[in-house]
Amino acid sequence: MSFLSETIPAADHPTRIDLVGLSREELSQTLAELDLPDYRTKQIWHWIYYRGAKSFDEMTTLAKPLRRDLAERFSISRAGIATAQISNDGTRKWLLDFSDGKQAETVFIPESDRGALCISSQVGCTLSCSFCHTGTQPMVRNLTAGEIVGQMMTARDEIGEWPAAQENRLLSNIVMMGMGEPLYNYDNVVKALRIITDEDGMGFSKRRITLSTAGVAPRIADVGRDLGVRLAISLHAVTDDIRDILVPLNKRYPIKELLDSCRAYPGSRNSRRITFEYIMLKGVNDTPADARELVRLIKGIPAKINLIPFNAWPGVEFECSSDGTIAAFAEIINRAGYTSPVRQPRGRDIMAACGQLKSASEQVRKSRRIAQGKNKKEQE
Ligand code: SAH
Numbered sequence: 001m002s003f004l005s006e007t008i009p010a011a012d013h014p015t016r017i018d019l020v021g022l023s024r025e026e027l028s029q030t031l032a033e034l035d036l037p038d039y040r041t042k043q044i045w046h047w048i049y050y051r052g053a054k055s056f057d058e059m060t061t062l063a064k065p066l067r068r069d070l071a072e073r074f075s076i077s078r079a080g081i082a083t084a085q086i087s088n089d090g091t092r093k094w095l096l097d098f099s100d101g102k103q104a105e106t107v108f109i110p111e112s113d114r115g116a117l118c119i120s121s122q123v124g125c126t127l128s129c130s131f132c133h134t135g136t137q138p139m140v141r142n143l144t145a146g147e148i149v150g151q152m153m154t155a156r157d158e159i160g161e162w163p164a165a166q167e168n169r170l171l172s173n174i175v176m177m178g179m180g181e182p183l184y185n186y187d188n189v190v191k192a193l194r195i196i197t198d199e200d201g202m203g204f205s206k207r208r209i210t211l212s213t214a215g216v217a218p219r220i221a222d223v224g225r226d227l228g229v230r231l232a233i234s235l236h237a238v239t240d241d242i243r244d245i246l247v248p249l250n251k252r253y254p255i256k257e258l259l260d261s262c263r264a265y266p267g268s269r270n271s272r273r274i275t276f277e278y279i280m281l282k283g284v285n286d287t288p289a290d291a292r293e294l295v296r297l298i299k300g301i302p303a304k305i306n307l308i309p310f311n312a313w314p315g316v317e318f319e320c321s322s323d324g325t326i327a328a329f330a331e332i333i334n335r336a337g338y339t340s341p342v343r344q345p346r347g348r349d350i351m352a353a354c355g356q357l358k359s360a361s362e363q364v365r366k367s368r369r370i371a372q373g374k375n376k377k378e379q380e
Pocket of ligand 1: 129176178179181182212213214232234309310312355
């Protein structure tokens with residue numbers, strides 16, 4: 001019988017415990033019911049996160065009866081892929097279907113010799129940043145640790161990069177810059193990143209992981225203590241008046257408090273620079289005076305400024321600053337001694353660029369609803 005050779009989604013078998021997303025300790029506690037010696041936990045961990053095994057049948061270092069026992073009780077599930085798109089610039093976007101039918105997007109942005117996976121932390125978002133399309137969609141729920149790690153596993157499946165720790169991997173960096181605010185799903189994000197950085201599994205270096213936050217100031221010290229990954233701050237404005245409008249979270253944690261917590265970020269003492277993301281919005285935050293104020297504000301913080309050309313979406317009132325304005329802004333920051341790369345928009349044609357996520361799937365659902373409504377009427 002070949003039932004062992006298939007990946008059986010946990011959703012179809014609610015009695016099976018899904019092993020993806022369990023911490024090392026939880027995995028060994030979970031396997032304890034089978035009375036396995038400790039080294040088995042390490043072996044199974046290795047199969048799941050280093051080799052990318054989708055079924056117990058692939059775990060050839062385990063005896064067949066054990067594999068069968070494991071398959072009866074546990075699963076190694078992956079989210080379903082609702083849609084997979086490839087941009088004409090090579091960017092890939094997957095809309096993932098979780099076991100409760102909720103969806104989130106993951107984006108892979110390849111470059112010639114490396115690439116970043118942009119991972120979501122929530123379905124939807126609570127922050128309602130006025131320039132962000134994801135923010136116009138309601139918050140649905142936090143992703144579980146397994147769903148966060150699972151995005152990485154699906155990406156490796158799709159681009160064919162198992163085992164995880166070989167040299168010259170195209171998937172070389174992770175940015176927690178997908179849908180949602182990672183610091184509002186703190187515990188699951190920490191748990192997932194610990195799995196991803198575990199040396200017996202994916203072994204991803206912390207230096208290759210960047211966590212982006214809209215500015216949950218009191219959590220920033222925790223990130224330094226618990227994770228020590230690179231930090232990115234979605235700053236976007238230099239006065240509280242403007243930032244209150246762009247990133248309403250600013251009313252809670254204003255610029256000064258946010259920057260104070262950045263100054264105290266342990267990473268910055270270890271010469272790891274904090275990235276400040278700054279979206280270029282025509283006539284809103286893009287004058288030379290804004291650039292000079294930005295330089296003044298971040299004084300003393302080892303930093304890099306990432307200028308992000310605004311990605312438009314249907315119905316939005318903001319416009320992107322002109323190339324000349326962006327270049328002049330960058331020049332002022334550069335002269336003050338900071339690097340200020342302008343982020344190349346990637347995957348705009350498949351709505352995979354910054355701030356565009358989830359939009360398409362919402363639209364599909366909306367059009368499906370409209371179509372269903374029509375059918376209903378026609379039937380009546
Ligand atoms: N909530 C976190 C993680 C999301 S990161 C955060 O805010 O940092 C996504 C990045 O894309 C953020 O810097 C966000 O401000 C930026 N962004 C959102 N909408 C955008 C748009 N329409 N154009 C360009 N960048 C956008």
